[in-house]
Each structure stands twice: as C-alpha cells, then as structure tokens.
Amino acid sequence: MGTLADLDLPTMWMPDYLQREMGQFNVFAIHNTPGNFVNCQPYNRKGFYKISLLNGRTRLYYADKDLEFQQSGLLFSNPYIPYSWENLADEQTGFYCIFTEAFFREHPQVKDYPVFKPGSNPLFELSPAQVGAVTAIFERMQQEIDTDFQYKYDVLRNLTLELVYMALKMEPARSQPCQEANAPQRVTALFTELLERQFPIESTHQRIRLRFPGEYADHLSVHLNHLNRSLKKVTGRTTSQLIAARLMQEARTLLQHTNWNISEISWCLGFEELPHFINFFKKNEALTPKHFRNRQP
Numbered sequence: 001m002g003t004l005a006d007l008d009l010p011t012m013w014m015p016d017y018l019q020r021e022m023g024q025f026n027v028f029a030i031h032n033t034p035g036n037f038v039n040c041q042p043y044n045r046k047g048f049y050k051i052s053l054l055n056g057r058t059r060l061y062y063a064d065k066d067l068e069f070q071q072s073g074l075l076f077s078n079p080y081i082p083y084s085w086e087n088l089a090d091e092q093t094g095f096y097c098i099f100t101e102a103f104f105r106e107h108p109q110v111k112d113y114p115v116f117k118p119g120s121n122p123l124f125e126l127s128p129a130q131v132g133a134v135t136a137i138f139e140r141m142q143q144e145i146d147t148d149f150q151y152k153y154d155v156l157r158n159l160t161l162e163l164v165y166m167a168l169k170m171e172p173a174r175s176q177p178c179q180e181a182n183a184p185q186r187v188t189a190l191f192t193e194l195l196e197r198q199f200p201i202e203s204t205h206q207r208i209r210l211r212f213p214g215e216y217a218d219h220l221s222v223h224l225n226h227l228n229r230s231l232k233k234v235t236g237r238t239t240s241q242l243i244a245a246r247l248m249q250e251a252r253t254l255l256q257h258t259n260w261n262i263s264e265i266s267w268c269l270g271f272e273e274l275p276h277f278i279n280f281f282k283k284n285e286a287l288t289p290k291h292f293r294n295r296q297p
Contacts, residue, residue, distance in 0.1 A: 025156055027097040027141040030054070049110060050077045051163050052096035053126075053134050056089030060123055061186065072126040074134060074167055076115040080209065081122075081219050082193045095138035099160060103153075115167050118219040124170045137162055184230035190220055191231060195243065199250055204264045211247075211270035213239035248284045251277075255293045262289045 030052070052075040060067035060075065061084050072094075077083065104110045114120050126134060137159050144155050194216060198208040210216055216239060217224040228239050235242065247269055254265045266277035281289045 024103040025097065025099045025145075025153065025160075027095065027138060027145060027156075029142075030092060030094040030096060047079050047100050048098045049079065049101065049116060050096055050098045051075070051160065052077070053094040053131075053138060054085065054092060055094045055131065056087060056092035058085050058092065059088055060085045067121070067123045069123070069125045071128075072131045074124040074126055074130075074163070074170075076122040076164075076167065078111065078116045079197065080194065081118060081221075082190050082197075083122075095135070095142075097138070097141055097160060104157065113164050113168070115164060118221065120221075124167050130166075130170075134163065134166070184233045187220065187222060187227060187230040188234040191216055191227065191239070191242075194219060195246055199246070201250055201254060201268045204260055204268060207268050208270045211243070213243065216243075244280070244284060248281070251281055251289070252285075252292070255289055262293075265289070 053072070054075060055072045057070050058068065058073060060073075068088075075085070099110075101110055110116060115122060141156055141159050144152050144159070149155070194210065198210065201208070210219065213227065214224055217227045220227065222230075224239070231237060231239055231242060237245070251265060251269060254260060254268070255262075258265075260268075262277070263274050266274050269277065271277040271280070278288055281287075281292070285292055287295070
C-alpha cells in the first residue's frame with residue numbers, strides 16, 4: 001500500500017478529498033495460525049500508527065517486559081516503539097487498522113493520546129461485551145472504507161478515535177518483567193530497530209526524532225541505566241556510543257553522496273546548532289565536515 005505518488009498513476013480524475021486521504025488509512029482482518037510472531041510495524045513502512053483487536057491467547061513482547069492475555073485484547077502501537085506479539089492459541093482472529101499522523105492533521109495530535117505515548121501500557125484486556133463493541137467498530141470501518149461516500153474518511157477518523165476513547169476508559173493490562181536469560185539481547189534488538197527506523201535520511205525535510213539516550217529509554221519504557229547495561233553486555237558499547245556511531249555513519253554518507261550544505265545535514269541529524277555538529281564530527285573523525293567532504297574523490 002502506498003500513496004498516490006508512489007503508484008505513479010494519473011490522478012487528475014480523482015476528487016481532491018480522495019487524493020488527500022488515500023494511503024493514510026486502511027483496515028484489515030486478522031487470521032493467524034499458532035506460534036506465529038506478528039511484527040507491529042505494518043508492511044515495514046515507517047510512519048504508521050496501528051490499533052489491533054486480537055482474539056485468542058497472546059503474549060506481547062515489549063522491551064524487557066511481557067504482557068499476556070488469555071482471551072481478547074486491544075493493542076495500540078506507534079511507529080517509534082517496536083514490539084511484537086506471539087499467538088499462543090489454536091488460531092487468532094481480529095482486526096487492525098493503520099493510519100498516519102497526518103490523517104489526524106485537523107484533530108488533536110494523535111501521538112499525544114496516552115495510549116500512544118512512550119512509557120504507557122499499550123495493551124487492554126477486553127471482556128466479552130467489550131470485544132463485541134470493538135468488533136462492531138472495526139466492521140463499520142470495513143464497510144465504510146468500501147463506500148463512495150464523500151466524507152467517509154471523516155467517518156473513519158471518528159471510528160478510530162472511538163477506539164482510542166474506549167481504551168482510555170479501561171484499565172491497561174499489567175506487565176511482568178521478562179525473566180528470560182536473553183532479555184538484554186531483546187532490549188538491544190529493539191533499541192537497534194528503533195535507531196534504524198530513523199535512517200536513511202533521504203530529504204533535507206527529513207529529521208531524526210530521537211537523538212539522546214534518555215529518549216530511547218523512554219520510548220522503550222526502560223530505565224536508562226538498564227538500557228546502558230543491556231547494550232554494554234551485548235555490544236560492548238554504551239547507548240551514547242551506539243547513537244554516535246550511527247549518526248557518524250549517516251553524516252559521512254550525506255557528505256560524500258549529496259550536495260546538501262553542512263547546515264542542512266546538521267539539522268537533519270538532529271543538531272540544533274551547526275557548531276555542535278562540527279564539534280561532534282571532528283571529535284569522531286579528526287576532521288571537520290568540510291575537510292572530510294573536500295578530501296573525497
């Protein structure tokens with residue numbers, strides 16, 4: 001699935017309201033077999049939020065914590081907090097919808113709702129009555145998206161918010177610390193995925209959103225000291241060192257393979273002031289960005 005620009009099709013015939021909304025929302029049914037892991041990042045595409053109804057015993061893997069429910073749960077995920085779930089039942093059914101932040105451009109910022117915020121518990125166990133209510137909302141989404149109603153995406157926005165508000169009235173499931181011996185590896189893998197989701201930088205309008213170790217710890221819902229210990233144990237390097245290494249890798253690439261000015265590269269990599277980027281680069285490369293670029297063939 002993509003935007004109309006991705007499809008490279010003539011769209012002059014299509015009404016503006018459809019051109020604007022297509023590719024920003026979709027809804028699907030779920031049917032999984034036992035033992036399957038499902039990655040919460042849809043289509044490996046960046047920028048999508050997701051709400052899922054999962055029926056059947058399920059375990060959620062979230063940083064260094066486990067969340068498990070026996071019957072049904074409502075799960076919220078955003079593009080910056082990686083986690084996955086495992087189907088433990090004979091089969092798993094349900095629904096999920098995906099949408100971009102821009103889909104709610106005229107509404108409250110979707111990322112500000114507690115269910116999508118770092119550090120929150122994203123899973124809500126549902127009673128049979130709640131399962132029926134949530135199922136009915138997803139079924140209405142499926143029916144609505146297939147209509148030619150001019151304002152159907154407004155309806156879909158309202159239905160999505162209905163799921164959010166329903167969850168905000170519920171008590172989230174309680175998490176348990178992960179007891180697995182490979183918990184540091186899991187935290188390290190999730191940190192790495194979260195870091196890599198911000199790259200590559202492909203436009204001067206694109207900017208990384210997470211620059212500092214504390215921001216990663218918040219998004220993974222772990223204490224910064226715990227994150228540092230896990231990364232040090234698995235990789236031999238600290239959070240700051242791993243972030244710096246990835247920033248340097250991208251900085252070298254942009255200096256070598258683009259004609260962007262150094263201020264643009266600095267901004268894209270999350271530096272507020274150009275001198276901070278120059279000092280950072282020189283500390284790690286023993287050259288200024290300008291000298292590094294000039295010495296390239």
